[in-house]
Amino acid sequence: MDSIIGSQAAKALYFAPANPCHGVKGKMLVVGISGSPRKAGNTEFLLNEALAVAKERGFETERLLISEMKVDFCNDCGDCSKGKSCPKEDDMERILTALQKADGIIVASPVYFGSVTAQLKAVFDRTIPLRRQGSHLKDKVGCAISIGGARNGGQEKTLETVHAWMHIHGMVVVGDDAHFGGIAVRPAAEDRIGRKTVVASANKLCDLLERTAKKESCWGGD
Numbered sequence: 001m002d003s004i005i006g007s008q009a010a011k012a013l014y015f016a017p018a019n020p021c022h023g024v025k026g027k028m029l030v031v032g033i034s035g036s037p038r039k040a041g042n043t044e045f046l047l048n049e050a051l052a053v054a055k056e057r058g059f060e061t062e063r064l065l066i067s068e069m070k071v072d073f074c075n076d077c078g079d080c081s082k083g084k085s086c087p088k089e090d091d092m093e094r095i096l097t098a099l100q101k102a103d104g105i106i107v108a109s110p111v112y113f114g115s116v117t118a119q120l121k122a123v124f125d126r127t128i129p130l131r132r133q134g135s136h137l138k139d140k141v142g143c144a145i146s147i148g149g150a151r152n153g154g155q156e157k158t159l160e161t162v163h164a165w166m167h168i169h170g171m172v173v174v175g176d177d178a179h180f181g182g183i184a185v186r187p188a189a190e191d192r193i194g195r196k197t198v199v200a201s202a203n204k205l206c207d208l209l210e211r212t213a214k215k216e217s218c219w220g221g222d
């Protein structure tokens with residue numbers, strides 16, 4: 001059976017236990033995705049702040065920037081339902097590998113017409129093999145961040161879209177310990193209250209990861 005990821009190297013990565021340190025305290029990985037097509041914009045700024053929290057608390061972190069990637073749309077060819085790899089060759093392979101290795105996932109998106117960007121939605125749709133081929137995101141902890149140009153521009157709706165993706169993958173979703181997650185208005189650097197909700201969301205995600213962490217070593221040697 002083909003893996004969901006094309007190459008042999010990636011195949012080994014995918015079907016072997018994704019992260020030998022999965023769930024082991026001090027070795028857990030938090031992956032952050034920015035859904036903005038704009039490099040070094042407000043979304044990436046807020047994602048950096050969230051990942052800095054995780055790093056300070058001793059988690060490993062990895063950043064996936066859609067502004068640096070090309071991801072095509074899912075066209076429902078059905079290959080992944082048959083256990084085959086996705087025939088598309090683009091940056092999705094890297095994203096799937098990172099998501100599968102993650103213990104926690106932070107998704108940040110600008111608000112585009114009251115929802116996530118089309119680029120981020122394309123990524124969401126292309127994660128369907130992770131669900132169809134074994135619920136690989138199940139029980140990972142997730143939180144969401146959104147930023148808009150208007151104060152009430154659809155940030156909560158954007159978070160809902162991210163949360164829907166997380167719930168459909170069986171993830172455990174957290175907010176900012178008060179409301180629904182990180183919500184900010186442009187320019188992000190000047191939105192003190194918004195940045196607080198971003199930091200609080202990242203802390204909440206880390207709290208839950210720490211609470212559920214296994215205590216044993218993940219070192220495989222003797």
Ligand SMILES: Cc1cc2nc3c(=O)[nH]c(=O)nc-3n(C[C@H](O)[C@H](O)[C@H](O)COP(=O)(O)O)c2cc1C
Pocket residue numbers: 036037038041042043044110111112113114115147148149150151152153154186
């Ligand atoms: C196509 C498009 C649609 C947008 N729609 C909204 C919107 O519905 N509500 C809102 O508050 N801001 C909207 N904005 C503004 C962006 O959310 C805002 O500029 C955000 O900071 C962009 O993030 P970035 O700096 O990471 O690119 C829109 C921007 C674009 C380009």
